[in-house]
Every structure is written in structure tokens, then in C-alpha cells.
Amino acid sequence: MAINADFLISCIETLQAAHQELPRHPQNSVMYNIYRAAIVKEFEISLEQSGNLLKKRLRPYFASNRQADQLNFKDIFRHASQHGLISTQACERWFQYRNNRNNTAHDYGKEFAEVTLRLIPSFIADATELAQVIVAEPDE
Numbered sequence: 001m002a003i004n005a006d007f008l009i010s011c012i013e014t015l016q017a018a019h020q021e022l023p024r025h026p027q028n029s030v031m032y033n034i035y036r037a038a039i040v041k042e043f044e045i046s047l048e049q050s051g052n053l054l055k056k057r058l059r060p061y062f063a064s065n066r067q068a069d070q071l072n073f074k075d076i077f078r079h080a081s082q083h084g085l086i087s088t089q090a091c092e093r094w095f096q097y098r099n100n101r102n103n104t105a106h107d108y109g110k111e112f113a114e115v116t117l118r119l120i121p122s123f124i125a126d127a128t129e130l131a132q133v134i135v136a137e138p139d140e
Helices: 006-024 030-061 065-069 073-082 088-104 110-135
Strands: none
Touching: 006 030, 006 110, 030 065, 030 073, 030 088, 030 110, 073 088, 088 110
8 A cells, every 4th residue: 555645745845945945035034034934844744744654654564553553753763774764874864853853842942943954955855765765665
């Protein structure tokens, strides 16, 4: 059964467009702040979607769907790496993205947003690659 990743792909495209538009505006301008906020939000949504959809992609590797459904975010990516769906290096980057996201629960300030902005180019590349893995049939 194919997994529908259309929403994830749309979020990645929106994230990429906002990231490309950001430098066209002076820092601390209203438009810069709007694009920065959009980038942070799309990053958060894409990160959550990636974990949820990858969990579905991992189901064939477990005795039951329930086992896969009980995995936490980092375990999802560990298993994806163990099963060759992503590289060990990519897995480590996904941990970094998650750690960054966890900080948003405590700090929505400018410093957090700027740290997130530095992660975005590699995140877009990793999320795009992951979306391809998610939609691939398990036998591919």
C-alpha cells in the first residue's frame, strides 16, 4: 500500500519558497518576520509529518502495526537507519532537527528562530529525500 505524502511534500515546497523569499527583505522588517515565522512553522509541521509518515513506512519491519505505532520520534529514525531507509548521518541530523524543535516549546524568541534558519537548507534536502523514501513501495 502506497503512503500518501502529498501534504508533507506541499509543506516542504512551502518551506523552500519561504526560505528563498526571506533574504529579499531587510532583517527586522515586518516581511522578514512574517517569512521567518512561516519558515519556523513549516519546519515544525514538516518535522512532525516526516515522523508520522516514516512510522507508517516502517510497519512492514515489525510483527504488528501496533509495535511500530508505539515508537517515539527518535526510535522511528533509528529503525529507519537500521533498515537502510536513511543513512546514519541523516539519522543524526533528524535528531538535531527534533532537538531544535523541542526547544521551540520553551523558546519562541528571535535566537531560536535564527538557529532554526541555519538548519533549513539541510532540513529541506533531508525532508525531500525522506518523502521519496516514504512514498516508495517497500519492495523497491
